[in-house]
Amino acid sequence: MKKLITVLAAVAIASSVYAEMSVDEIVKKANEASYYAGNDGSAEVEMKIIDKSGSSRTREFTLLRMNVEGGNQKFYVYFKKPADLYKQVFLVWKETAEGKDDSRWMWLPALNLKRSIAPGDKRTSFVGSDFVYEDVSGRNLKEDKHELIETTDTQYVIKNTPVDPGSVEFSYYTVKIDKDTFLPRHAEYFDKNGKHYRTVEATKVETIQGYPTVTESVVSDLNTGGSTVNTFKNIKYDIGLKENIFTERFLRRPPREVTR
């Protein structure tokens, strides 16, 4: 009897933990889990862009990320393949504060050209793939209204509606978030006519240095029939990156962290 009570109590506590968690807390935790693991990190990414007919193009790059103050982040993307993009670099400073825009630079080695890119639409294609910049760096939580529309045994289902509908191409998107890891596993985007047109999935998850980490993600564009698969390798966290490598100076002369 005592045992039963304990079990019941445990269940009650457990469920109350879930029940009490507000939708804002869920999305915040999910955001942290997917974009903020560790103080910094690096990964090698293979990006396979597959079109309707099944033919594909592959890009390989090394990604460095560092969390800085105020939830801001810095990203350094260093291309290794294909051969004609070798040493091309993207540098992004992600700003989360209201009214502040991200900063972006790129380095095109074959043109010996460094260019700063105006903070434009974050929902444009990332180097021609089906991923948009926002998929890589994360969408600001303040840009959507979040609703918990369903809770299953293992997942939360959140509906996200943009605060400024004119700024994006979707009318809303739903995300399924794993209860245990808080990693978003499956997102579906709906267009202005309410048609599901895009899916982003975390297809493989591994725990690395104690952090649940997405090691393969897939975006499918239902309109074009194309998809992009990102495979992450050599993932490392807390490697002690110096903030000054996320500067223009390191565009032309890439840091050891990516060339090694």
Next chain:
Amino acid sequence: MKRLKMTSFSIRFPWIIMILSLVVVVLFGAQFPKVSFDNDPENMLAEDEYIRVFHNEVKARYNLYDFVIVGIVNEQHEDGIFNVATLGKIDDLTRELISLHQNAEGKPAVIRNGQPYAPALESESGWERGLAKVFGNDVNRLFTDDGSSAIISPEIISPSVVDNIKQADAGQLAIEYLMEEAPTTREEALVIKRDAMNNPLYKDTLVSADGKAIALYIPITEKTYSYNVANLIENLTADWDDADKIYITGQPVAQDTFGVEMLVQMATSAPLAGLAIFLLLLFFFRRFSLIIAPMLVAVISVVATMGLLIGLGYDVHIMSSMIAIFLMPISVADSVHILSEFFDSYHKFRNKAETIKHVVSHLFRPMLYTTLTTIAGFASLATTPIPPVKIFGLHVAFGVGLAWLLTMTFVPAYIMLFVRKKTLDQLKPVEQSDHHGLLGKTLGGLGKVSYKRWKLTLALTMAVLAVSIIGISKIKVNDNPVKWFTQSHRIREADRVMNSHFGGTYTAYLTLKPELIQTLTCAERVEMMRNAAIVRFDETLPDASATFLALLDETNTKFQTLENADIERCFVDLVGMAKGLDEQVSGAWNELGDEINYLEPEGLTYAKLTAAINGKGDEASRKTFAQRMAAFQSLEGADLQNQALDIIDEYAALSFEDFLFEARADAGAPTFKRPEMLAYVDRLQAFLSEVPNIGKSSSALDALKKANFELNYNSAESEDRNDAFYGIPPTPSAVSQVFTQLEGMKKKDSLFHMITKDYNEVNIWIQLKSGDNTDMVEVVEEIEDWMAENPPPTELNVGWAGLTYLNVVWQDKMVAGMMNALLSSFVVVLIMMMVLFRSFLFGLLAMIPLTVTITFIYGLIGWIGKDYDMPVAVLSSLTLGLSVDFAIHFLERSRELAKEHGSWKDAIWHMFQEPAMAISRNAIIISIGFTPLLFAPLVPYKTVGFFLATIMAVSWIATLFILSALITGLQKWLFKNKETTNSH
């Protein structure tokens, strides 16, 4: 008599015939609701036709769609189209089209001012609504089967949703839409104008060079939606004021509109023609009850033929929509012969059954043969390679056969049942007087002329033929679906306006791909690298360069001995060696650079910097560095750091490893990342801009040059320096890096409409101002000539696609096909004639009127400059079928009368009585009967109407006068045998 069997049966059991006919009408008529229409000229070619397959491949490979082109023209505002109000409306329209969706009632709706709005798309005219219903043309059909919009929203080309790459504030580069938001001030509107005009892809395509017009390109999933999409756009812009004029054009719209109006024509022209024929019959025969028979024959034949076509599952195509019009005169003709004879002979028998038997036994042979020849003429169309023409020919042939059968059975049965004896008795005197009326007298007089002046008649004929043959040599084979509409039609107007403002609304795609995709062997790559390495390193690093060249040679020897050496493997080996060499040459400098790079710039002084690099690199490099830095020791912070790195880069930049990577990228570059190939496309496009019929050409190169310019643009530099970047980047890698920027534009993958994702093939979009096939052919020839004179660096395979080009292909096929069909049916008919008359000479004579008619008609077409298009081509078989009919009747009767009267001289007077009368009535009925077609708003119908009348008139003249004259001249030979027989 055997030949009377059918008719006798009909006379005895007329009700059975009536019931059978009714069954036929009901059975075939029941197929009508299944009707489906096809107005796609693409279907002039068989599905598996090479060019069609290729066209579809090109469309799939480059993700190309058929467009509805919406032109918006403002001639009134000082800034033309680039004013706040108009741009705002264009932006709204774009967003409304993007938002097209099905509402809860399944009706099309858009989002207007944030609210769902379901436009009323149905026509206000009840007649049009009714027609639309009958023909199953639902204007609300704007969605595919799965409910998604017929408009491919992500691919719409409109200022609101096309990419623009431009300079932003503070030296930044902006990638955004041309019109991110509708402008609110004149300045903003003019910025959009400037940006659009500065983009080679948009000027003359999206915006007109005069700034007065914008063209939106609305891609649709299937061409068959274009009429409805056009209708939707007209509806959504109905409330726009007069200053902004809307013109909707593009080949799909023209074709689809044609289809819709074709239905209207089918529903009006054919019945009107029927009515006209009916009135003429009434005029000649005076008795309603009598002439209803030929009308019924025509109706039953048309219903059965169309029913058969629909029942067999064929679509009603532009050609088959004319079946009724072609079939009506032919099917009426036979019954008119019977009726004509019946009238003339009735008084001899005063008995319906007897008269019919007499008439049919008399006319059986000529009617059978006229029918067979007509069938041969149309059935020969089955030999053409054009499916709709085949189907048309075979069905008309079927209809003609049926009409004959009805004439032999239904007409007698009808006379037996519904024509009262009394009527006939009363009728006779009237008819008799008519015989000697104006027509009769004129004919008699003309008969005398052709007998007495036969030489003159023949001489005139020869002259006309000679002139006609010159005319034929002037014939221009040409077609243009837009020209199927009359000059004043809104489609033609839109076409004129749009092509005056823009590069052209007619599309052709010129695709280029390498004959062979080059894959260099290891040895070839090494050779390339060797040459490049000498250029790069020989002067600056002579020692290391020698070592590197030795390494290359070594690799070369090693791999040359192996067949199919793995190229990657040969590269990997080299990279390892190059790294070692770099370490020797610039390793120390790189170590220094790396160290300095990681220093915190804040508070950095020269002293701190020297301290940091102490022990790094080697003695020599540190010494050189210190010397070079002597002048910059006072610098601090980031400035100092950058200066130090600049100096180091001079020594460290020469990396053999980097060189290898570059060399690998260059050697493995796909065809159209190679600057020399792009330069070739550039030259080709420069040439295209000079070809008179080409309004504009666009390619990936235009995008590349523009992007290269904007990327490299620096406001601090001179204009000359910046302008120099408006060109092709110098190396394949540089090309690739610029292209990669274009891949990541806002409108994803728009680059890949013009180049394949592997960069091995390009598609040049050519805009033509005219859709005439002749113009397209000229363009193709000019380009082929130019490419032959200017061979590309790598051999290229040229392929053409696009609707304008497809039209050319089927036209070529049609001309050749029609020629063959005409010749083969000519031979078949000639043989038939010889068999019919059992005489070589009579057989030849029978071919004279049709030969004269066809020659004259096509001569006329040549002289008046009418294009030889599809309807004109098909007329040849109609001519063949109808002209020979007159000749058969004429010759048959001539022979009989000559026999009867002993000589041609005596016979000819009789010939120009009743037989000439019958032929003349027929000719007049058919030619006048089709005048309603002249008022049709669609040119092919007008053409058919005009030429039907002309054909009848010429065949009539050719038969009555030329044949008479010829017989007169040839009577010795023609009637020789008869006379001998008679004398026995």
